[in-house]
Amino acid sequence: MTMKKAERAAAITHLLTENPNRDFSLGYFADRFGCAKSSISDDIKLVRTAMESSGLGYLETTSGTKGGVRYVPYVSKEESLRILERLRARFLEPDRVLGSGFLYLSDIMFDPETVKGVARIFAKQFACLDADMIITVETKGIGIALFTAELLGLPLAVIRRESRVSEGSTVSINYFSGSADRIQQMSVSKRAIKQGARAIIIDDFMRGGGSIKGIQDMLAEFGATAAGVGVVVVSGGLENKKIKSFTPLLLMNGDEDKNISIDINRAVI
Amino acid sequence: MTMKKAERAAAITHLLTENPNRDFSLGYFADRFGCAKSSISDDIKLVRTAMESSGLGYLETTSGTKGGVRYVPYVSKEESLRILERLRARFLEPDRVLGSGFLYLSDIMFDPETVKGVARIFAKQFACLDADMIITVETKGIGIALFTAELLGLPLAVIRRESRVSEGSTVSINYFSGSADRIQQMSVSKRAIKQGARAIIIDDFMRGGGSIKGIQDMLAEFGATAAGVGVVVVSGGLENKKIKSFTPLLLMNGDEDKNISIDINRAVI
Numbered sequence: 001m002t003m004k005k006a007e008r009a010a011a012i013t014h015l016l017t018e019n020p021n022r023d024f025s026l027g028y029f030a031d032r033f034g035c036a037k038s039s040i041s042d043d044i045k046l047v048r049t050a051m052e053s054s055g056l057g058y059l060e061t062t063s064g065t066k067g068g069v070r071y072v073p074y075v076s077k078e079e080s081l082r083i084l085e086r087l088r089a090r091f092l093e094p095d096r097v098l099g100s101g102f103l104y105l106s107d108i109m110f111d112p113e114t115v116k117g118v119a120r121i122f123a124k125q126f127a128c129l130d131a132d133m134i135i136t137v138e139t140k141g142i143g144i145a146l147f148t149a150e151l152l153g154l155p156l157a158v159i160r161r162e163s164r165v166s167e168g169s170t171v172s173i174n175y176f177s178g179s180a181d182r183i184q185q186m187s188v189s190k191r192a193i194k195q196g197a198r199a200i201i202i203d204d205f206m207r208g209g210g211s212i213k214g215i216q217d218m219l220a221e222f223g224a225t226a227a228g229v230g231v232v233v234v235s236g237g238l239e240n241k242k243i244k245s246f247t248p249l250l251l252m253n254g255d256e257d258k259n260i261s262i263d264i265n266r267a268v269i
Numbered sequence: 270m271t272m273k274k275a276e277r278a279a280a281i282t283h284l285l286t287e288n289p290n291r292d293f294s295l296g297y298f299a300d301r302f303g304c305a306k307s308s309i310s311d312d313i314k315l316v317r318t319a320m321e322s323s324g325l326g327y328l329e330t331t332s333g334t335k336g337g338v339r340y341v342p343y344v345s346k347e348e349s350l351r352i353l354e355r356l357r358a359r360f361l362e363p364d365r366v367l368g369s370g371f372l373y374l375s376d377i378m379f380d381p382e383t384v385k386g387v388a389r390i391f392a393k394q395f396a397c398l399d400a401d402m403i404i405t406v407e408t409k410g411i412g413i414a415l416f417t418a419e420l421l422g423l424p425l426a427v428i429r430r431e432s433r434v435s436e437g438s439t440v441s442i443n444y445f446s447g448s449a450d451r452i453q454q455m456s457v458s459k460r461a462i463k464q465g466a467r468a469i470i471i472d473d474f475m476r477g478g479g480s481i482k483g484i485q486d487m488l489a490e491f492g493a494t495a496a497g498v499g500v501v502v503v504s505g506g507l508e509n510k511k512i513k514s515f516t517p518l519l520l521m522n523g524d525e526d527k528n529i530s531i532d533i534n535r536a537v538i
Binding site: 047054 | 275
């Protein structure tokens with residue numbers, strides 16, 4: 001009997017952790033493990049305590065006639081700091097500086113372990129915004145945006161640089177990109193954004209804020225709004241950007257050349 | 270004491286599930302929970318049994334002086350079939366057919382729950398290939414490629430449609446795209462692919478096979494090879510493609526118009 005209880009606790013933990021933000025009723029577990037709801041209720045208490053000790057997630061009780069639980073991924077202050085320190089160290093690796101005064105970041109932005117950690121910080125930051133969707137513009141921010149969407153249980157829309165036939169009818173806007181020093185276009189399927197949606201914008205890099213301003217303009221075309229803006233790195237200080245309110249994780253100073261310095265934004269920890 | 274054991278089993282399950290493909294030594298858990306390695310060893314046995322019942326993943330014992338365990342995500346035959354049936358049903362939703370004879374798939378390809386399920390099938394399929402990396406070409410396949418990379422503990426490289434300054438020096442190739450009916454270019458940073466790498470190619474849609482042939486040509490520029498090719502949907506039959514060997518999940522027939530039919534590829538289940 002002892003073993004049975006511990007095994008059940010492990011099985012419940014496994015199912016919940018593999019399915020973040022999905023509601024499970026006590027009845028579901030009772031049926032699955034062939035025991036009374038009261039036993040499951042005791043198991044859940046125990047799983048809750050066990051999860052709290054990890055700092056990686058917690059259980060939320062869902063109300064209503066069924067009554068159940070949902071696993072919400074989380075990240076502790078200590079783990080947030082570790083994630084950002086590792087990220088900062090990777091940014092500062094000596095061979096990242098490209099001749100053109102840019103940093104090579106593609107490997108970091110598509111490294112699953114790294115981007116999942118970063119997404120945890122955004123998800124925690126934006127969990128209370130009651131958003132309907134995550135939105136980004138291709139390409140390097142897609143990984144972090146997708147993991148953030150997964151952690152918050154939201155759909156992701158990806159704005160394209162050019163209009164594609166596979167997107168159906170699209171809305172396009174022009175915006176000024178400071179880094180390319182020219183007018184650029186972005187384009188999104190009319191189906192991708194619901195009228196009046198509340199979106200969280202996620203992007204990997206902000207210099208002048210032009211592309212995020214572009215995403216905001218795009219949202220406005222749908223009567224939608226940006227409930228939050230998360231950016232992994234902001235370069236050149238927080239002043240004189242095209243957008244007012246945003247949440248950066250790292251602050252980069254210097255010319256993205258030999259003398260760059262990177263600070264962690266303590267406000268997000 | 271009983272409670273303590275069950276709580277420990279839940280905590281170990283939680284840590285392992287949240288960190289797929291990462292090695293944990295028995296000593297790590299013993300320190301963390303303040304108990305003997307022999308107790309942890311008993312807990313692990315129990316967690317192993319509990320995980321087997323879910324069909325979502327299993328524990329692999331790692332050898333060496335330290336000795337430990339690693340969580341490997343998995344998907345059962347029953348769950349694979351459920352995932353593909355849901356995917357097929359979404360593809361057949363009535364309003365997906367675009368006037369141009371294409372299907373609108375962006376919402377599906379960036380829905381975290383859907384793409385994570387699909388990625389589980391690819392990860393299971395390709396786990397034994399001993400690959401070094403996952404590779405895709407932007408944009409719609411990135412989500413599935415990233416989750417596959419996460420599940421297999423591999424890095425992801427994303428080939429771009431046009432060369433970008435933030436990629437540093439790049440290698441570009443031309444390829445013939447049947448769907449665009451013209452020569453197109455793809456471009457990847459020289460840093461993104463290691464000489465001689467074994468890559469798994471992941472893409473969302475194959476019509477003629479031109480873009481996957483392009484990725485193979487790109488790999489060849491680095492002396493790298495495609496150890497496997499996973500495609501979510503193949504249209505127009507399996508014959509007369511530009512590449513010989515690939516693993517599709519769904520087979521689409523008809524003109525991608527009103528009369529399309531979609532079959533599940535039973536070989537991947």
